[in-house]
Amino acid sequence: KFVVVVTGNPYLVSNLTVWSGIRAEVKFKLPPIDFSKLGLDKVYVTFYMNDGDNVQWNIMMRDFWEDPYRGKVPVAWTISPFLVDLAPLVMKYYVETMSELDAFVSGPSGAGYWYPNVNPEYTDEFLGLTNEYFKRSGLMFTEVLGEFLDGETLPKYAKELRVLAIKIGYRGMDTFPYYTSESPVPIIPGTIEFSEGEERKAYNWLRAIATVYKRRPLHVLVICVPWEFKSLKSLRLLADMISSDKELMLVNFHEFVIMLNPEYGTKLAEELLKRAKGTGVSKRTLLEAEDCLRVAKKYCEEGRWREASLEANKALRILASSLKLISKED
Template identity: 30%
Template structure:
């Protein structure tokens, strides 16, 4: 009753998980809150937000590297790093990536929660200033905050209006953070079409927190509009470098050109590991940013 009485598309700050068997847990909590149109902003363990929010940044700008010309004999892949929607991860964990020896040596997609521009603006500004033209930030996970698109707003009669409000809010925060890609956490084709229709500035949708069961390459790339491709994740987590190489090769087979969303579980991979993945895959595989992957996929259709 409390959740139903509160306005829709407002944040829930903190986190739903407090130990095995305690409360609703992460998935149950995100789904419960999202059903009432509430958006989880993961911020447990993040101190001094009242101080951080004293900084005001209206908008940020990404550097953009030109897209390489399409080589029809290549496999193009984009690494999409997970869990940047977690403010504590941004504050305490991601800096080690940006300070590593491998940083900037190959293109990367970095998931970030766009609302961080209001909550920890100076921290996000640090990332934008340090990023190279081959580092692209995209909205993680699902948009302005953590929701499951398929069940978002399902406690209301007009659940589509609730989702539309979420997507409109996401669009505004993507404008402020100069992001042009988003990773929805699951969702049906109709939900992906809603993203593409409601956020016309999107270059692509890099869907899913890890590879869905039964997902094949032929099902991983599709077009909700003529200009916006959906790239479903073709890798999962917990399999290490060799496992990731095996998943990528197994997914594309002999298809050329091919376009692959390589989901990277941040808790299990360092940049040195991803560099090894590229080395083991060989020269036929080319890393690009998410938006570059979209442009190359569009070029392959002309």
Template identity: 30%
Template sequence: MLLLCIAVYPRLYAQQVPIRMLDLRWLNQLDLHEEAQAAQLWDILHTTATLQGIVNRDQPSLYIRYVVNERKQNVDDYWWKKYRQKGQWLANRDTLLCSSIVDAVVAFRNSIRGVVVYDPTVASTSNIASSVAGIDDLLAIRYDLSPNSLYTQLVLKGPKLPVRCWLVNPNGTSVFTGQGKVWQTNLASSGSCKIDPYLWFMEHYLKKGKCNTHYAAYYIDQYWLTNPTRTVANHHQLTNHDYFVSKKGFFFDLSPWDDEAATDDPQQTPGLDRSVLQQLLRYAYQQNKGEFCYIGGFPSWAFKYTQHAQGRHPDVATEWEFSRIISAYNAFKDADAIGLGALANASFWQHFPLQKTYPQAWVSRETLKQKGLLNADGTLNIAGKQFLLFYVGDYDSSSWITQTTPYLWDDPNRGSLPLMWCISPVLAERVPMVMHNYRTTATNNDYFAAADNGAGYLLPGMLQEPRPISGLPSGLDAWKAHCLRYYKQWGLSITGFVIDGEAPGLNTAGLDCYAAFSPNGIVPQKVPLTLLHGYMPVLRADYDITDTDPQLAAKTIEERITKRPIPFHWFRAILKSPTWYKEVHEQLQADNPAVTWLDGPTFFELYRIYLEQHPDAANGNINMP
């Protein structure tokens, strides 16, 4: 009878099953300068993430408490409490507390086939273990014979979980040596202990179609253990693994550069990391039949592949090069960058029930007349005015938006003036509860546009033919189809920023693509200062305002406005609070009342009319002096 109930009423059954909670806040108190304590943290979080990915795949079953943001707020508690309130999603769910990771494993024993054991001396095997764990329903466990290790507690003792996959010999010696043939294959070794595990994974999983190549994860491997205090403690990002384990995706940590050896593997042939990265992406492209691959993560620039790690290349250049490569293979990233990069429980929250659509109204020209911005005959009435719009960012990362909500979105001054919140709609995949919260608690002054560069962060110029790096056919139609679905659901018609980086700028085909899903405006980097592409207004991106002091920020804005030949001005700020924007606005009003702060629809509709009535501007013939 129970099995019949589960089969016929799966959603109802899921609501009746208690949620198990594992409190891991104590891990934040460990001294990561101590090798044993850092290893303890790594092992517990890695095994927990793979457990979550398996048991949360079909329903929300296991929740952890761990991530603390820069304000020392527990982010997992914040979201849990919000949706435990009366009438919310989790209000009526019973919960059971697990006393330890071992207790949690025992509780979910029937969902686990066994374990994949990886090599503590070959760093890349930890990411390969996460890939295998999701595909084969196994827990990832680092080989460690010490008495209190998880390997001892879960494999040698306790539940004695069977080892279904060894990425190290049972005696602890390495199977990936960088010599001879790659273990369990007929492939010649790459000469790199780091790379051979990837070749093994491609041979046994990717080539056989076992992996869900619509999802991939770019997170640091256990190389993190070589210097766990180099940046914020939770940049191991192990808690981010659970979602991609649940999707049966693949994990990697590879350098994007072809002119040097990877900084974590200096003896390898220069460019070997990048070559393997391209192989992974090509397999994904082929198996996805050109549909996009969702990559979670970001280059771990503080640890690898940049000048911070004795490499040749700066941080931003590395970010852009990685973006350039993945874009060439129809992939985008959800950019969990260092600082705010930790995210827990995405495999749990992925089941949050979203509304079918979250519509937003556009401004009419009649309304613009009522505001005094248009004359009765539809001509502009803007003489002497300067119009200002901020790209309120950066919200192209599930981890960033989840961590910052308690102190940015909840700022008491939100709603005091118009703000265009630029949020990637693809974040709804991992943190739908955050996206829903923003829309259902927004004021009339909160308007939403897409972040860079639409429904995911890529360099769209790399979708245009000819496509260097990959040589693949155009990806623009696939990008249009991908973005249209998200823009429709979230009521979006503006793309607040298009990062071009070191990729080509948008050509006519690229602009046509964006006009199909972002008809009310885009802000790229490599376009004329002004342009009307069909009906779509195009404004070239301008300054980033980095000043934390509102008075200095206002001064920077005023100085820039005086140099621009048009009355429409776009600025970008990263993780600034509504209070900061309010104070900047007040300073601008005091200094120059001609500066008018607009909401997103009014700005872009007024700018469109300006372009319609100024042919030189519409045709891209206005330049900076």
């Protein structure tokens, strides 16, 4: 049973009895990957749209979804895993019309709006329900509320849900992705927050980040609060500024995560390696990729997640470049 309570909001949810009665078999999918872009000496940027735990936002998201700039800017859209029951046809619409730049992330904090640090005694029960809905919906990323979570909650999320990444907090937090000691699943905070009409301000922040923080690759998640936007035009204007800057690179959220999750990156690299061995890729290239993977696995065993990610990214880039060359020659 569901009780959907909507207060103080102009966007209402109506006809859930009808929507929930129309069945559709569908799962969210991951956007494609351009492996050649991964792990370069760049500041990587992607956009993140908040408030997807709200079912009314999931329904009204169609306004943004049909915006002419959607699909021209990489956006991670938060969405409720409950749509698989409440409005599967709406979920099917988003899945079947997503672009290569769209990705879906479970709204906070999984199966419902919840602060794990406020009710820690319910964590196991909550994650059990969330895991059921993630399996049914196909979601591979989640947001978790609470900027100051204890050292047990985040590893438990990573282990129990088998997600590829955890986005933490609501607003921009002026910080960058990090790891817990127990898990290679990256914890991704919003680095900066962006509102409509503030393209120049946001770009200046990105330039300041690129100037002050010399570590490369560096990953910046740009937070967008949907209630502060009438369209996606501002995102496109900022994206154009980013694209014209040689130090910055736009990627979709899936690509963003691959560069940060060493176990996932290594798994994908091993799949590319198998493909490469059946083509005309040189033995030298194969050995170089295998060496990167060996080092990546060693670092994973030691819990050196960032170093492992760098090696996995290198292997992915080497193999992708070689396979692309073979394809062109064919």
